[in-house]
Structures are given as structure tokens and as C-alpha cells.
Amino acid sequence: GFVLVAIYKLEVDREGIGDFKAWEGFFGRWLLLNLIGQVQAIICCVGDICLGIQCTSPAAFVFAGMVESFVYVFLIYALSVAFKHIGKALGVLLVVLQIPGASGLYPIQMQPGFFQALNPWLPFTYGINAMREAIAGFYGNYYAQNLLVLLVYLIPALLIGVTARKHLLNINSLFDRKLGETDMMITERTGMKGHFRLATIVKAIMDSDTYRETFLARAAGFELVYPVLVRRGFLALIVVPLMLLVLMFVTEAKFTMLMLWIISLVVICTFLIVVEYLHVRVAQKTDLSNMGKDGLYAMLDDELRNEFLAFAPIDKMRLDKDVRASEDADGTGNAVAGADAG
Structure with missing residues (x-):
């Protein structure tokens, strides 16, 4: 395998x-x-x-x-x-x-x-x-x-x-x-690919200004600590495995030290990967917070189609909704015009 x-x-x-x-x-x-x-x-x-x-x-x-x-x-x-x-x-x-x-x-x-x-x-x-x-x-x-x-x-x-x-x-x-x-x-x-959770897209659509302010504040805080996290991660990647390697040769618990050595490499590498991912994700979410309503709705349609409504005619549903809204507006306008004429 x-x-x-x-x-x-x-x-x-x-x-x-x-x-x-x-x-x-x-x-x-x-x-x-x-x-x-x-x-x-x-x-x-x-x-x-x-x-x-x-x-x-x-x-x-x-x-x-x-x-x-x-x-x-x-x-x-x-x-x-x-x-x-x-x-x-x-x-x-x-x-x-x-x-x-x-x-x-x-x-x-x-x-x-x-x-x-x-x-x-x-x-x-x-x-x-x-x-x-x-x-x-x-x-x-x-x-x-x-x-x-x-x-x-x-x-x-x-x-x-x-x-x-x-x-x-x-x-x-x-x-x-x-x-x-x-x-x-x-x-x-x-x-x-800039894939976002459905909840994130909906939150950005419903309250764009508040979402943008909250996210930018968090992003600024993360960008300040990002270089520190990277330096500490690389330092740990050198120091911790080296210490365990030395202990492997000076103690009797050689197999335990070997397991801890492997686990430490996995944990520290995972930490560095996650930090770098969050750094890239900040840039992507910044673009999301600056995106207009049309772009956000397009992303929402794609997410719904991929996750829940693979065969649903979302475009047709939206077109029908726009047509109905237009007809309602025309009906309201005609009623007002008729009242003015009366």
C-alpha cells in the first residue's frame, strides 16, 4: 500500500x-x-x-x-x-x-x-x-x-x-x-483555488462593511505575528529533532526517542504549513472582503451548485426572480401613475 x-x-x-x-x-x-x-x-x-x-x-x-x-x-x-x-x-x-x-x-x-x-x-x-x-x-x-x-x-x-x-x-x-x-x-x-465556506460567503454578502472591518482588524494582527511564528517554527525544526537525536544515543529508551523524533518532525512541519496557509488565506479573504455584490453572488451560486444543488437550475431561478421583481416594479409604477392621473 x-x-x-x-x-x-x-x-x-x-x-x-x-x-x-x-x-x-x-x-x-x-x-x-x-x-x-x-x-x-x-x-x-x-x-x-x-x-x-x-x-x-x-x-x-x-x-x-x-x-x-x-x-x-x-x-x-x-x-x-x-x-x-x-x-x-x-x-x-x-x-x-x-x-x-x-x-x-x-x-x-x-x-x-x-x-x-x-x-x-x-x-x-x-x-x-x-x-x-x-x-x-x-x-x-x-x-x-x-x-x-x-x-x-x-x-x-x-x-x-x-x-x-x-x-x-x-x-x-x-x-x-x-x-x-x-x-x-x-x-x-x-x-x-480560492475556495471559501458557504457561511463565509453568506456573511460577506449580508454585512459587507462590518465583515470587512472585522476581518481587516484580525488580518493586521496576524500579519504582525506571522514572521515571528515562522522564525520560531524553523528554530524548533532544528533544535527539537537535534536534541532528541542526541538523547537517542545517550539513553536506553532509544525506540521511544526515535518515535518522539518522528512525531516532532510531523508536528513542527504541520505547524509551519498551517501558518503559511493562514498567511495566503489572509490575502484571499482580503480580496473577498473587497469584492462587489455581483462577484459574491456568483461565488455563492458556484458553491451551492457544487455542494448541494448540483442539478438545480440556479441561473434560471435567479432570472425568474429578476423577472418577477421587474413585473412587481412595473405593476407598482402603473398603479402610482393611475393614482396621479386620477
């Missing part, structure tokens, strides 16, 4: 397809990765059997591998598409933790207490248990229980890949654009 998200593009090109929603692109690309993952699982498991491993039920062994591939690929793809490179770093962290934490090397009873406490929360735990049933013999419905628990991990993966990703599209676009500006890395997005 990790190799797949590292090789294939995670975003679907709109060229030749047309417009589609974020969740449609998510499942479209997942279908491809899942298909390849299933082929990988079959080759891996059938290859093991052909090599002559002990296996009480070869069919159950292959099926367990296919279910595991289904869940693992979905999970790593959801993390990677929602959080980009940080999601891939989390995937590496999961792999590092699960090899010892899911009794992949030794029985979990022989591992330190940290891994024993982590064991029930790791998806590898249930995949390994299901495969052991197929290899050494079945005990009650333990095989089915482990596969069902493994499928539960699809729920958080779905929430991350569909729900969280929807709210991270702007920041991911910014991240890719900044990487592209280095001329050293290939990115999947080259521009950042």
Missing part, C-alpha cells in the same frame, strides 16, 4: 473527464489502487503457499491476505491523499510501530509494555491473527472475528479520506504549489 501511494498520482486529472466532486475523485483513484493491491495480495499469498509454508487452509490464507490488502491500502491511501507528505510520514510511523507492536517479530508477551498496550489498536494485529488461524488451524470463530475487527478500520479511514480531505483541499493545494516552486519536486497541483 505504501509503495502504491509513493508511485501513483493520488489526484485524478480532470482532463478528458470533466468536472467531478472531491469524493468521486477519491473513490475513483482508490478503485485503481485497490485493484492493484488485490493482485499484490494474491501473488504474495499464493507465492507463500507455492514455496511450501505450513498452511491448514490455503483458501482462508489467501482470503485473509486479500481482506488485509483491502483495508491497508484504503488506510494508507486515505492518510496520504488527505495529509499529503505528512500522511505518508504517518504511514511510515505506522509501519515502524506495527512490526514489533503487532507481534510481527516476537510474541507480544515478550515485547515491552509500550508495545503490549499498543497491540490492540493496530490493524496488523488482527491481520496477523487471522493468518495464523489459516496456518495453524482454526479455533472457534476467531478467524472471522479478526477479519471483522480489521474491517472496522475502514470507518476512520473513510472519515479521513472523504470528510477531512474535503476541508484540506486548499491547504494541500498550497503545499503542492510551494513544493513546485522549488523546481526540485514533481507535484500534482500547480495552483490554489
Whole structure:
């Protein structure tokens, strides 16, 4: 699963397809990765059997591998598409933790207490248990229980890949654009679309002057602290990992220091990305606060069409509304003219 998200593009090109929603692109690309993952699982498991491993039920062994591939690929793809490179770093962290934490090397009873406490929360735990049933013999419905628990991990993966990703599209676009500006890395997005929440657009329409004053005051405060936040972030990016790296070599808790080192990099990088995103977002919202009513209504129409009323004839509805308003005005004018004539 990790190799797949590292090789294939995670975003679907709109060229030749047309417009589609974020969740449609998510499942479209997942279908491809899942298909390849299933082929990988079959080759891996059938290859093991052909090599002559002990296996009480070869069919159950292959099926367990296919279910595991289904869940693992979905999970790593959801993390990677929602959080980009940080999601891939989390995937590496999961792999590092699960090899010892899911009794992949030794029985979990022989591992330190940290891994024993982590064991029930790791998806590898249930995949390994299901495969052991197929290899050494079945005990009650333990095989089915482990596969069902493994499928539960699809729920958080779905929430991350569909729900969280929807709210991270702007920041991911910014991240890719900044990487592209280095001329050293290939990115999947080259521009950042100015996407605003429906509530923000409505607030700007309903009370433009108050919204502009309030936003500009907040923007001025953020711009003052922005350079300080960036400097502190880069300083932390150098100092904190370096301190943990030194502790890794002078203490006995080497694995704990390694985990803290990886987590610190993820947290500090996330902080810097969010700060830069807010900085760019300030400029975009400044443009929004200075936008006229017509432009705001156009953005509102696009948002409604994309999110809620994909097939609603919004333009026709607005035209009919304008026609009715014009007719009402004409009727009022004629009535007044008639009264004056009388």
C-alpha cells in the first residue's frame, strides 16, 4: 500500500473527464489502487503457499491476505491523499510501530509494555491473527472475528479520506504549489483555488462593511505575528529533532526517542504549513472582503451548485426572480401613475 501511494498520482486529472466532486475523485483513484493491491495480495499469498509454508487452509490464507490488502491500502491511501507528505510520514510511523507492536517479530508477551498496550489498536494485529488461524488451524470463530475487527478500520479511514480531505483541499493545494516552486519536486497541483465556506460567503454578502472591518482588524494582527511564528517554527525544526537525536544515543529508551523524533518532525512541519496557509488565506479573504455584490453572488451560486444543488437550475431561478421583481416594479409604477392621473 505504501509503495502504491509513493508511485501513483493520488489526484485524478480532470482532463478528458470533466468536472467531478472531491469524493468521486477519491473513490475513483482508490478503485485503481485497490485493484492493484488485490493482485499484490494474491501473488504474495499464493507465492507463500507455492514455496511450501505450513498452511491448514490455503483458501482462508489467501482470503485473509486479500481482506488485509483491502483495508491497508484504503488506510494508507486515505492518510496520504488527505495529509499529503505528512500522511505518508504517518504511514511510515505506522509501519515502524506495527512490526514489533503487532507481534510481527516476537510474541507480544515478550515485547515491552509500550508495545503490549499498543497491540490492540493496530490493524496488523488482527491481520496477523487471522493468518495464523489459516496456518495453524482454526479455533472457534476467531478467524472471522479478526477479519471483522480489521474491517472496522475502514470507518476512520473513510472519515479521513472523504470528510477531512474535503476541508484540506486548499491547504494541500498550497503545499503542492510551494513544493513546485522549488523546481526540485514533481507535484500534482500547480495552483490554489480560492475556495471559501458557504457561511463565509453568506456573511460577506449580508454585512459587507462590518465583515470587512472585522476581518481587516484580525488580518493586521496576524500579519504582525506571522514572521515571528515562522522564525520560531524553523528554530524548533532544528533544535527539537537535534536534541532528541542526541538523547537517542545517550539513553536506553532509544525506540521511544526515535518515535518522539518522528512525531516532532510531523508536528513542527504541520505547524509551519498551517501558518503559511493562514498567511495566503489572509490575502484571499482580503480580496473577498473587497469584492462587489455581483462577484459574491456568483461565488455563492458556484458553491451551492457544487455542494448541494448540483442539478438545480440556479441561473434560471435567479432570472425568474429578476423577472418577477421587474413585473412587481412595473405593476407598482402603473398603479402610482393611475393614482396621479386620477
